[in-house]
Structure formats: structure tokens, C-alpha cells
Amino acid sequence: MPKILINELKQEISSFNPFLCQYTDWVTLAGPAVLTFHEGLGTEVAGALAVFAQHPELELIGGYSARAITSGGTLADAAFAQLAEEFLSAVRANLDVDAIYFCLHGACAAQTIHDCEGYLLAETRKIVGERVPIVTSLDLHGILTDEILTHSDAVVLYHTYPHVDFFETGERSARLLLRILSGEVQPVSVRIPIPALVRGSELKTATGRWGECVRAAIAFENGPAASPAACSSETLSRMSPTSSPMSFW
Numbered sequence: 672m673p674k675i676l677i678n679e680l681k682q683e684i685s686s687f688n689p690f691l692c693q694y695t696d697w698v699t700l701a702g703p704a705v706l707t708f709h710e711g712l713g714t715e716v717a718g719a720l721a722v723f724a725q726h727p728e729l730e731l732i733g734g735y736s737a738r739a740i741t742s743g744g745t746l747a748d749a750a751f752a753q754l755a756e757e758f759l760s761a762v763r764a765n766l767d768v769d770a771i772y773f774c775l776h777g778a779c780a781a782q783t784i785h786d787c788e789g790y791l792l793a794e795t796r797k798i799v800g801e802r803v804p805i806v807t808s809l810d811l812h813g814i815l816t817d818e819i820l821t822h823s824d825a826v827v828l829y830h831t832y833p834h835v836d837f838f839e840t841g842e843r844s845a846r847l848l849l850r851i852l853s854g855e856v857q858p859v860s861v862r863i864p865i866p867a868l869v870r871g872s873e874l875k876t877a878t879g880r881w882g883e884c885v886r887a888a889i890a891f892e893n894g895p896a897a898s899p900a901a902c903s904s905e906t907l908s909r910m911s912p913t914s915s916p917m918s919f920w
């Protein structure tokens with residue numbers, strides 16, 4: 672029975688905010704409560720759970736969840752150290768898992784570690800090695816770093832701003848993770864900088880120019896061998912199949 676670990680840590684910080692974000696600004700859960708909390712919600716984890724629920728052969732492991740009460744200032748080092756230790760403890764406690772889904776944001780930064788998500792992924796790799804596939808979902812306003820790309824088997828992003836596709840992003844993440852787990856695909860990610868600087872209403876994916884980038888990326892999904900996601904940090908991800916052409920996440 673394949674085991675899938677689900678961990679979550681989400682915050683978007685603003686370095687212009689002069690107040691450091693503290694550990695007490697977060698709500699945390701551990702163990703099975705991570706799964707029950709999301710039941711019936713429209714979150715990424717709920718979307719992933721909906722897909723996993725269609726596969727009764729899976730054993731789902733609730734690992735850890737940390738959600739910031741709101742967006743805040745830079746995360747205090749001590750706060751991130753505690754959050755990271757709790758996050759990684761859940762990984763260490765479940766070394767027998769077959770796959771991991773991480774629900775992250777991509778714009779969390781502490782005082783001295785400016786890529787919190789990349790740090791968590793790199794540390795997770797040290798624990799589980801390359802054997803365990805990791806699919807990471809991010810906000811499309813996340814900053815897609817080398818660390819995130821290197822240590823995730825695949826990165827799945829929101830397609831909408833304002834964000835209305837949390838659930839669907841989780842569904843896409845889960846479907847992709849299952850395809851990796853079955854050996855159907857072996858994702859390869861590349862970053863393709865797009866010479867665009869968008870802001871304000873142009874970021875709205877339904878009406879703004881950023882939406883054109885997202886739709887162009889999604890259009891690749893109907894192509895033979897690419898599965899892109901558009902990130903406002905100027906990123907496309909691409910996945911190559913192990914066998915015949917296929918549809919993508």
C-alpha cells in the first residue's frame with residue numbers, strides 16, 4: 672500500500688513590513704489533524720485529498736501544517752528554525768513513505784534564510800534521498816529558486832489571480848504525483864525567463880497581460896511533450912514523458 676506524506680507551510684512575506692513575523696503568528700497542526708482540517712475546504716490539500724480518495728490503495732499520512740495567520744513581515748530566524756524543525760520532524764518520522772506532496776507558497780523568507788521553501792526541500796532531500804518523489808505546489812507569485820526546482824520532482828502553480836484555483840492546484844499536484852509514483856512519467860523541470868514585468872491589474876489572469884502568459888503556458892498542455900506552468904517570477908516548468916505523448920497537469 673503506497674504511503675503519501677502531506678506537509679504544508681504557507682506564508683507570503685513583505686520585506687517592506689518593518690515588523691518581523693513570529694512563530695505565534697502561525698497556526699500549526701501535526702499528524703492526522705493535517706488531513707481532517709482540510710476536509711470540505713477549497714484548499715490545495717483538500718484538492719489533493721479528493722484525488723487521493725479515488726485510490727483506496729493509498730495510505731495518506733498527515734505530517735505537518737503551518738499556516739500564517741496573514742501575510743506578514745520577514746520571518747524571524749528563531750520562528751523559522753522552530754517551524755522548519757517541526758516540518759522536517761514530520762519527514763523524519765515517516766521515512767517509509769513512497770511519495771511526498773508539499774503544499775508551499777514560494778514567497779516565505781526569514782532573516783538569514785531568504786528561500787524558506789528551498790531550504791525545506793533541500794533538507795527533506797537529505798532525509799529521504801532521491802528515491803521519494805516530491806511534488807510541490809506554489810502560489811504563482813512565489814519566487815521559483817534553483818533550490819525549489821532542484822529538490823522537487825515537479826512544481827505545480829496556481830493558474831489564476833485573483834487566486835480561485837487552490838483546490839484545482841491540489842488536484843493537479845496529486846494527479847501528477849500519482850503518475851510519477853506509477854512510473855508513467857519522470858518529470859524534468861526547466862526555467863525559461865520571460866521578458867515581462869507586469870503589475871497591478873495586468874496581473875489579473877482573466878483580463879490582464881499576465882493572463883496571456885498563463886494561457887500560453889496552459890496551451891502547451893495540449894502539446895506532445897510539455898507541461899508548463901507560468902510563475903510571476905518568470906518561470907515555465909516542462910515535463911518530459913517516459914513513453915508516449917500524453918496530456919499533462
Ligand SMILES: [Zn+2]
Nearest residue numbers: 810811812834
Ligand atoms: Zn499570490
